[in-house]
Amino acid sequence: MLPRPNGVVTLLTDYGLRDPYVGILKGALLRSSPKVQWVDISHDVPAHDVATGSFLLHTLVGRFPSGTVHLAVVDPGVGTARRLLAVAAHDCYWLAPDNGLLAPMLAGDAAIDVRAIDVEHLGLHAESRTFHGRDLLGPVAAWLAAGRYGFSALGPRVHDPVRSEDPFAGVPRVVHVDRFGNLVTNVQAAAFAGARGLRIAGRDLPPHATYGEVAPGELLAYVGSFGLVEVARNGGSAAALLEVGRGASVELLPA
Amino acid sequence: MLPRPNGVVTLLTDYGLRDPYVGILKGALLRSSPKVQWVDISHDVPAHDVATGSFLLHTLVGRFPSGTVHLAVVDPGVGTARRLLAVAAHDCYWLAPDNGLLAPMLAGDAAIDVRAIDVEHLGLHAESRTFHGRDLLGPVAAWLAAGRYGFSALGPRVHDPVRSEDPFAGVPRVVHVDRFGNLVTNVQAAAFAGARGLRIAGRDLPPHATYGEVAPGELLAYVGSFGLVEVARNGGSAAALLEVGRGASVELLPA
Amino acid sequence: MLPRPNGVVTLLTDYGLRDPYVGILKGALLRSSPKVQWVDISHDVPAHDVATGSFLLHTLVGRFPSGTVHLAVVDPGVGTARRLLAVAAHDCYWLAPDNGLLAPMLAGDAAIDVRAIDVEHLGLHAESRTFHGRDLLGPVAAWLAAGRYGFSALGPRVHDPVRSEDPFAGVPRVVHVDRFGNLVTNVQAAAFAGARGLRIAGRDLPPHATYGEVAPGELLAYVGSFGLVEVARNGGSAAALLEVGRGASVELLPA
Numbered sequence: 001m002l003p004r005p006n007g008v009v010t011l012l013t014d015y016g017l018r019d020p021y022v023g024i025l026k027g028a029l030l031r032s033s034p035k036v037q038w039v040d041i042s043h044d045v046p047a048h049d050v051a052t053g054s055f056l057l058h059t060l061v062g063r064f065p066s067g068t069v070h071l072a073v074v075d076p077g078v079g080t081a082r083r084l085l086a087v088a089a090h091d092c093y094w095l096a097p098d099n100g101l102l103a104p105m106l107a108g109d110a111a112i113d114v115r116a117i118d119v120e121h122l123g124l125h126a127e128s129r130t131f132h133g134r135d136l137l138g139p140v141a142a143w144l145a146a147g148r149y150g151f152s153a154l155g156p157r158v159h160d161p162v163r164s165e166d167p168f169a170g171v172p173r174v175v176h177v178d179r180f181g182n183l184v185t186n187v188q189a190a191a192f193a194g195a196r197g198l199r200i201a202g203r204d205l206p207p208h209a210t211y212g213e214v215a216p217g218e219l220l221a222y223v224g225s226f227g228l229v230e231v232a233r234n235g236g237s238a239a240a241l242l243e244v245g246r247g248a249s250v251e252l253l254p255a
Numbered sequence: 256m257l258p259r260p261n262g263v264v265t266l267l268t269d270y271g272l273r274d275p276y277v278g279i280l281k282g283a284l285l286r287s288s289p290k291v292q293w294v295d296i297s298h299d300v301p302a303h304d305v306a307t308g309s310f311l312l313h314t315l316v317g318r319f320p321s322g323t324v325h326l327a328v329v330d331p332g333v334g335t336a337r338r339l340l341a342v343a344a345h346d347c348y349w350l351a352p353d354n355g356l357l358a359p360m361l362a363g364d365a366a367i368d369v370r371a372i373d374v375e376h377l378g379l380h381a382e383s384r385t386f387h388g389r390d391l392l393g394p395v396a397a398w399l400a401a402g403r404y405g406f407s408a409l410g411p412r413v414h415d416p417v418r419s420e421d422p423f424a425g426v427p428r429v430v431h432v433d434r435f436g437n438l439v440t441n442v443q444a445a446a447f448a449g450a451r452g453l454r455i456a457g458r459d460l461p462p463h464a465t466y467g468e469v470a471p472g473e474l475l476a477y478v479g480s481f482g483l484v485e486v487a488r489n490g491g492s493a494a495a496l497l498e499v500g501r502g503a504s505v506e507l508l509p510a
Numbered sequence: 511m512l513p514r515p516n517g518v519v520t521l522l523t524d525y526g527l528r529d530p531y532v533g534i535l536k537g538a539l540l541r542s543s544p545k546v547q548w549v550d551i552s553h554d555v556p557a558h559d560v561a562t563g564s565f566l567l568h569t570l571v572g573r574f575p576s577g578t579v580h581l582a583v584v585d586p587g588v589g590t591a592r593r594l595l596a597v598a599a600h601d602c603y604w605l606a607p608d609n610g611l612l613a614p615m616l617a618g619d620a621a622i623d624v625r626a627i628d629v630e631h632l633g634l635h636a637e638s639r640t641f642h643g644r645d646l647l648g649p650v651a652a653w654l655a656a657g658r659y660g661f662s663a664l665g666p667r668v669h670d671p672v673r674s675e676d677p678f679a680g681v682p683r684v685v686h687v688d689r690f691g692n693l694v695t696n697v698q699a700a701a702f703a704g705a706r707g708l709r710i711a712g713r714d715l716p717p718h719a720t721y722g723e724v725a726p727g728e729l730l731a732y733v734g735s736f737g738l739v740e741v742a743r744n745g746g747s748a749a750a751l752l753e754v755g756r757g758a759s760v761e762l763l764p765a
Contacts, residue, residue, distance in 0.1 A: 008540060010533060016434035017272070017527065020314045023265060023296035024480075027318040030263060030294070034320065039540070041533035047435050048490060059530045063537040063644075065544065076490065079465025129465040131480030134318075179526035180557050210589025210639040225531075225641035235558065235586065271689035272527070275569045276735075278520060278551035282573040285518060285549070289575065302690050303745065331745065334720025384720040386735030389573075 002113070002151050003067040003091050009038045009141045010064065012056055012072040013133065014045040021131070028134045032142035039064075048076040050101050050164070052246075055176050058104035058168070059226050061090045071133075071141040072096040079129035084117040084137060085161055086144070086154045093151060095141050097132070100164025107166040118155035168228075174200075174248040175228075181237020185250050187229040192252070197221055199251040200231055201242040211235075257368070257406050258322040258346050264293045264396045265319065267311055267327040268388065269300040276386070283389045287397035294319075303331040305356050305419070307501075310431050313359035313423070314481050316345045326388075326396040327351040334384035339372040339392060340416055341399070341409045348406060350396050352387070355419025362421040373410035423483075429455075429503040430483075436492020440505050442484040447507070452476055454506040455486055456497040466490075512623070512661050513577040513601050519548045519651045520574065522566055522582040523643065524555040531641070538644045542652035549574075558586040560611050560674070562756075565686050568614035568678070569736050571600045581643075581651040582606040589639035594627040594647060595671055596654070596664045603661060605651050607642070610674025617676040628665035678738075684710075684758040685738075691747020695760050697739040702762070707731055709761040710741055711752040721745075 015021035045053045053074035075097045083098040089105040126135045168186045176184040197206040198221040205221040211234045214220045224230035270276035300308045308329035330352045338353040344360040381390045398404045423441045431439040452461040453476040460476040466489045479485035525531035555563045563584035585607045593608040599615040636645045653659045678696045686694040707716040708731040715731035721744045734740035
């Protein structure tokens with residue numbers, strides 16, 4: 001069943017905070033619905049980095065009230081014929097360009113409905129060829145959140161969205177490096193439960209529960225807040241110490 | 256006619272996000288009016304860079320609901336005798352120090368009314384000589400947005416605001432470099448319509464509509480989301496490739 | 511007397527704005543109380559730097575409406591046995607790990623009540639060992655702000671919170687460097703009133719009221735917006751010119 005929109009729109013973009021793009025996007029939300037409430041997730045997705053955007057979007061699953069509208073714009077193909085999608089999944093709504101950004105919502109059977117946004121039918125006009133967040137996705141997000149349009153009125157159902165690789169599938173590896181220098185892997189907590197530890201950059205790290213369990217400066221492998229195994233350093237950056245980054249291989253050590 | 260305030264205040268400053276200044280400014284808004292709603296435009300205007308602040312402020316014209324209060328603080332002369340201005344223009348209100356920051360609102364006949372804020376008459380006291388955003392402009396913005404004071408009650412009409420050069424006038428040039436490395440020029444869309452292209456750093460770039468029309472790595476000239484001609488690189492930074500920045504000359508190529 | 515909560519929660523963390531942690535924390539607030547209003551103070555506290563967090567928290571005293579809930583998370587000991595505290599002080603509420611972050615609220619007789627948050631009694635469960643902002647402190651902040659739980663229902667009174675050194679006590683020194691390169695000292699305005707000036711890095715600086723009183727490029731000492739003596743450079747960075755930073759000694763010059 002489709003969740004009832006709750007008036008909240010989250011924003012994930014690669015617009016950065018230095019330029020006025022995020023503020024102007026919020027102006028578009030306000031012009032479409034003065035009551036909308038927004039939550040900034042991040043605007044520092046590396047420019048045009050759809051895979052990182054996709055990972056960050058995934059971390060929002062289950063973290064917002066039912067019916068939240070999640071708007072994501074990382075859009076190297078802006079202004080070309082690529083579609084704009086609306087997906088109902090995980091008890092929320094997800095709006096983004098059809099470029100793989102929504103992979104986590106389209107994987108498995110999470111999506112209960114997928115629509116191609118029919119901007120003309122909704123009376124929208126892209127004033128610019130390069131700012132569809134402001135001109136198209138922002139207004140649609142605000143209208144959906146405010147209940148002006150129901151989800152199924154946004155456009156026709158589609159069955160062929162771009163399904164880029166699920167960022168959590170594939171060989172065990174680092175999928176994100178956070179500001180603390182923690183290395184987030186795609187190894188799920190369940191797989192780690194029975195393991196002797198994790199190997200990364202030639203080091204075998206036994207499982208721990210939290211930073212404080214190891215001495216300052218020491219590395220640890222633990223289940224992080226995303227439910228994924230992470231490698232951290234107590235009081236420092238694991239990424240800097242190990243000199244590894246996104247994509248680095250890891251190996252689960254069987255018991 | 257003066258627009259009816261709508262309770263929204265936008266914030267454009269050079270305070271940065273590392274220090275607590277922006278948060279404290281919002282505290283001042285809340286203490287003045289608990290119902291005020293704010294929108295961050297940018298707090299990363301380079302310190303004391305009035306010209307960049309002025310450009311960013313201009314990009315907000317037409318992008319917010321009627322009656323929005325736009326508060327801008329880039330204020331190298333804080334604490335000196337420079338006035339604080341309130342301008343009614345473009346169906347919104349604009350508050351800022353009288354140092355040229357409001358140039359885009361004062362150019363031509365956009366401004367329908369200009370006031371010097373009479374802080375004493377409003378019962379305000381600058382607790383600090385260096386944080387007039389918190390002590391003076393913030394409270395005035397919140398009161399104006401909430402309807403506690405009408406625009407004409409803010410202070411006497413003035414006819415001699417600082418009119419620094421309109422950032423869009425003058426020779427064709429780059430007026431802003433955004434986080435993607437796109438070079439925003441002061442060439443208006445209308446002028447570009449009849450042109451063969453744009454010359455920059457010795458290169459002639461034909462007009463295109465969007466990134467996707469050129470090959471990855473290629474440069475393009477196009478009308479950007481501000482209604483101004485921009486130079487971009489598909490999948491990269493035009494600024495880095497061309498090694499040019501703000502102030503760089505461009506030349507419109509006649510048909 | 512305990513202030514009446516006003517629905518506002520401020521957020522001060524070392525989570526950064528690049529990762530989704532701050533957005534997810536706000537999701538936790540919304541799931542706990544859809545009406546809560548938040549104010550970002552800073553999320554760029556250097557990772558695990560409790561002393562800087564403590565200074566920034568102190569700057570909020572008196573700057574928000576009565577009954578505001580201030581939530582601070584800089585938490586190198588997350589997941590260990592360290593307690594979570596709630597303090598009623600300065601007409602507001604302050605929630606943070608018991609690691610010294612709340613030193614300014616615990617100094618002198620500011621605190622009128624200190625509680626150890628009893629997460630089990632409140633029905634909370636730390637889903638993760640490393641994100642107590644999301645799992646524990648966020649929900650408690652939202653409930654307290656919304657009036658779902660009164661302050662004294664949060665847990666038992668404690669008398670032995672970690673009282674790290676008051677960041678404003680001790681020898682006169684630089685306690686913060688802001689984005690403008692201004693050097694904020696722990697010298698109070700009252701002490702400066704009778705002084706001939708401030709010595710820093712071998713230079714004697716007479717008191718001034720604001721930047722504009724000295725020539726461009728010149729240094730000045732003045733009472734800043736925090737009520738503390740600061741050293742600044744008109745149109746530049748005092749920190750860069752003097753090549754000093756946090757911890758640098760200063761000396762008050764007697765009249």
